[in-house]
Amino acid sequence: MAVLKEVVTQDRxxxxxxxxxxxxxxxxxxxxxxxxxxxxxxxxxxxxxxxxPFVISCQGHEGAQVGTAYVLRPGIDxxxxxYRDVGVVLTLGxxxxxxxxxxxxxxxxxxxxxxxxxxxxxxALLRIVxxxxxxxxxxxxxxxxxxxxxxxxxxxxxxxxxxxxxxSSGDFHEGLNFASIFKLPVIFVxxxxxxxxxxxxxxxxxxxxxxxxxxxxxxxxxxxDGSEVLAVYQAMKxxxxxxxxxxxxxxxxxxxxxMAAHSSDDDDRAYRSREEVAQARQRDPLxxxxxxxxxxGLLNDATEKEIHERAAAVIDEATDYAExxxxxxxxxxxxxxxxx
Numbered sequence: 001m002a003v004l005k006e007v008v009t010q011d012r013x014x015x016x017x018x019x020x021x022x023x024x025x026x027x028x029x030x031x032x033x034x035x036x037x038x039x040x041x042x043x044x045x046x047x048x049x050x051x052x053p054f055v056i057s058c059q060g061h062e063g064a065q066v067g068t069a070y071v072l073r074p075g076i077d078x079x080x081x082x083y084r085d086v087g088v089v090l091t092l093g094x095x096x097x098x099x100x101x102x103x104x105x106x107x108x109x110x111x112x113x114x115x116x117x118x119x120x121x122x123x124a125l126l127r128i129v130x131x132x133x134x135x136x137x138x139x140x141x142x143x144x145x146x147x148x149x150x151x152x153x154x155x156x157x158x159x160x161x162x163x164x165x166x167x168s169s170g171d172f173h174e175g176l177n178f179a180s181i182f183k184l185p186v187i188f189v190x191x192x193x194x195x196x197x198x199x200x201x202x203x204x205x206x207x208x209x210x211x212x213x214x215x216x217x218x219x220x221x222x223x224x225d226g227s228e229v230l231a232v233y234q235a236m237k238x239x240x241x242x243x244x245x246x247x248x249x250x251x252x253x254x255x256x257x258x259m260a261a262h263s264s265d266d267d268d269r270a271y272r273s274r275e276e277v278a279q280a281r282q283r284d285p286l287x288x289x290x291x292x293x294x295x296x297g298l299l300n301d302a303t304e305k306e307i308h309e310r311a312a313a314v315i316d317e318a319t320d321y322a323e324x325x326x327x328x329x330x331x332x333x334x335x336x337x338x339x340x
Contacts, residue, residue: 020237021233031307031310032091033063038311039099042319047264056264058087075127079129098111129145135163139175140174143186145158158186159186163190176188179219180217183246220250221250222251229289
């Protein structure tokens with residue numbers, strides 16, 4: 001585990017800062033979490049107004065997403081996100097404009113040119129690999145990418161993300177088994193939000209933790225509080241360091257909670273109470289990190305106002321740009337579908 005240093009100001013509690021991070025890093029992590037939240041909230045508004053078709057929310061996952069992605073080297077490490085990973089791709093360098101163009105399905109959408117449904121992130125230069133709609137298919141693919149990197153002698157790790165519900169699928173077990181046999185430099189990140197759409201975890205598996213399954217494949221299984229971004233960063237850094245040393249994969253489980261419905265097509269009132277959601281919001285990762293930074297004197301009113309205004313301006317620009325951008329020409333609908 002990384003060495004911790006303490007930041008203490010007079011009459012304020014300490015905040016434990018993982019070795020290798022600066023105070024500016026902490027503020028940057030907070031800004032990325034806030035940007036993820038505000039972008040998500042804007043997309044919900046646009047969807048309810050009928051301006052974009054679909055949203056799948058990251059709210060509640062921001063600590064797990066920014067905490068893991070902040071360890072990685074964009075453009076060097078390979079990343080296979082899943083559909084909820086707004087915070088991951090923003091941390092790696094995808095701009096909000098790209099995500100908004102994808103949400104609108106516009107021709108300039110850099111992910112697919114408006115041909116893929118929203119939340120299927122991809123960027124070749126950043127080595128973000130676009131996912132498929134069937135869940136967990138990215139896990140064996142990530143093991144394959146890690147094997148290729150190992151054969152080539154690349155100094156890279158591969159990271160793939162998924163929810164706990166999808167670990168009931170065979171692809172999860174096959175990918176983990178393959179990675180463990182060949183000691184591949186891959187980290188499997190489970191963002192456990194307790195619900196596979198409407199099905200609670202205990203109806204999905206008999207084990208308490210997804211990470212418990214790692215023992216069957218002879219790899220470390222690590223559980224971390226996904227509402228604590230710095231704890232997530234520490235756990236991820238240890239897993240990445242281990243992978244870079246040639247010691248093989250890690251299954252990292254970040255316990256979190258999905259604070260919005262599964263998607264804009266879901267009504268979560270049918271399977272969980274408003275009291276449960278309200279209680280879970282008491283552990284909102286954004287609020288918790290904000291409180292820690294304020295208490296340690298690393299965030300004041302002026303700095304917070306500046307961060308909010310910067311994030312809001314970026315989102316406003318992305319929305320306005322995507323709104324006015326042209327849709328794809330219908331004559332190109334079959335492009336890249338059949339051999340031309």
